[in-house]
Structures are given as structure tokens and as C-alpha cells.
Amino acid sequence: MTTPIAVAALLFSLFSALFCIWAVVRLYGYKRLYSFEGMQECHLLGFISLRRIVWSYGGIIFVMSLLISVIFFL
Amino acid sequence: MKDFHLENSEDHTDRHFQGQQKAERVNFSCRRHPVVLFPIATVWLLLSMVLVMGMSLTVSRGNFTDNAWLQGLFLAQAMVLIGLQHVFFLKLINYHLEVIVVTNYRLIDMEKSLFMQDDKEIIDLHEIQDTKKVQAGIWANLLNYGDLMLTVSSSSLGPTTLHDLPNPEYYLNQINAAKRHYIVDRRKQKVATTVGGISPIQHPLSQRFEVIEELNNPL
Numbered sequence: 001m002t003t004p005i006a007v008a009a010l011l012f013s014l015f016s017a018l019f020c021i022w023a024v025v026r027l028y029g030y031k032r033l034y035s036f037e038g039m040q041e042c043h044l045l046g047f048i049s050l051r052r053i054v055w056s057y058g059g060i061i062f063v064m065s066l067l068i069s070v071i072f073f074l
Numbered sequence: 075m076k077d078f079h080l081e082n083s084e085d086h087t088d089r090h091f092q093g094q095q096k097a098e099r100v101n102f103s104c105r106r107h108p109v110v111l112f113p114i115a116t117v118w119l120l121l122s123m124v125l126v127m128g129m130s131l132t133v134s135r136g137n138f139t140d141n142a143w144l145q146g147l148f149l150a151q152a153m154v155l156i157g158l159q160h161v162f163f164l165k166l167i168n169y170h171l172e173v174i175v176v177t178n179y180r181l182i183d184m185e186k187s188l189f190m191q192d193d194k195e196i197i198d199l200h201e202i203q204d205t206k207k208v209q210a211g212i213w214a215n216l217l218n219y220g221d222l223m224l225t226v227s228s229s230s231l232g233p234t235t236l237h238d239l240p241n242p243e244y245y246l247n248q249i250n251a252a253k254r255h256y257i258v259d260r261r262k263q264k265v266a267t268t269v270g271g272i273s274p275i276q277h278p279l280s281q282r283f284e285v286i287e288e289l290n291n292p293l
Contacts, residue, residue, distance in 0.1 A: 003142065003145070005142060005145045005146055005149055006145075008149060009149050009152070012149075012152075012153055012156070016156050016160070019160065020160070023160075023163075023164060023167070023188055023189075026188050026189070027167055027188060030171065030186075050167070050170050053163065053166050053167060053170075054167070056163070057159070057163035057166075057167075060159050060163075061156065061159060061160070064152070064155065064156050064159065065156070068149075068152050071133065071148070072145070072149075
């Protein structure tokens, strides 16, 4: 169904995914600032690394955007 | 917490962080205690559960495909949920960007976020006059976190506070040790600029000519 709400949902999903990509690109630009392993492979509570956080962030946003698009367009 | 054991002779320019000087060694670096993420993590978890349940109930209604009001409600819930994910994960990333680095020369407090903030405060170790640990409250003592207050001689704005450090006693001792080593190093450097550990100016007049001779002909 191609209703205005479905189009709005699709646009919001797209915007959300682009924002996520922008954030991750900015984060990796900071590699120059913190170049040692302690800064990049830093761990929260001993096991949650920044790499895992970034992958979770991208994964959750991608899955949710896809889910919304599927619900409105199928 | 990270400890660094590097050779003195190495060139450390921009090695561990941007702006690092040639002979500057990183003693340690640390972040704030993870307890600072507890409020946002709680809100994120509870609100996400409520929104997912609400979205499931909205979609499971029989007339979802025909009802524009239900579709609008679903979209609004989805937008709030996705916005919440952005806020939560950006907070997690920003937590990792806020770092305190103590080198053999200075203390650097970097407060940085991906989009909104880029602050850096540098305090020379010899400018630190007093250090004070504040660990008040049940949670702060149970989870072992607290504030360090540094009185800086050049600042007229009062003490600089490093908030919510994990194991503040350890970092208090580390900062004091780094300061002591820095002062000793400065004294050694001053002595090294003289010949034989004594400045020519401080010599008795009878020995001063010999010292000047040594300065002119070191070999």
C-alpha cells in the first residue's frame, strides 16, 4: 500500500539509516585523535567493546528500518 | 584503565593522542565509571519494551491495513523507538570519547561527543597544588566511584573536578606520583644544564673559571 503514511515511514527509515552511517563515519574519523589501542578497543564493564556497540547500533537501526518498510509496503 | 610502559628514547609525537609531544609518555588513561550510564540504560530498556509491546498490539489488530489512524499510531511509536535507539547508542559512544589522560608532563581532560561537544582541558602537573577525593553516598562507596578535585595554581575559577572516576583512590595516588616524578625530572633537567651538577653562578669565585672552561671545552 502506497499511502502518505507509508511514504513518511520510508523516508524516516532512510533518514535514520543515513544518520547512523554519518555517526559511525564521524566516530571512525576520531581514530586520528585517539590512536592507541586503549582508546579504540575500549571496553565497558569489561566485555562491551566500542566495536560491538557500533555494530549493535548499525544492526538495530538497519533491522528496524527494514521492518517498518516491510510492514508498510507488503 | 590502561598502563603504558614505553621506552624513554622513542619519539612519541602524536603517538597515542593528537598533540602528544616528542618526549611525552602516557602514564595512564581512564574513563568515567559505567554507573553514569545507568539512568539512560534504564530509560532505554523500559521505554523500548513498552514501545515494542505497543507496536505489536497495533499491528495485530485485524483492520491495520485499512485503518489510517492505526498506521499513524504505529509509525509514531516506531519513530520514538528508533529515536530512542539513536539517543542511547550515541550516549554509549560519547561515553567512550570522554577520556582523561595523564602523561609525564600534564593531565588532559577530553570531553567530546560525536556532534555537540569538543572540549579539552590541559593542566600541567607542576600546577596541581592539592588533590582531594570526594566519595559521598552509599552507591559511590559500594560501587567505588567518586570525584577528584584538583586545585590548580594558575586557575582563579576554583578547583577542577574530574567527575565519577572509578577507583578514585588509585587515580589520586597515580596523579600524585606523576606530579612527584615530574617535579623530580624538572630538577634533574635543571641540574643537567650545569656542569658537574653545580651552576657556575653558584660556584665560589676561585672555581668559577674552571667551570667556564669546562663549558667551553666539554671534551
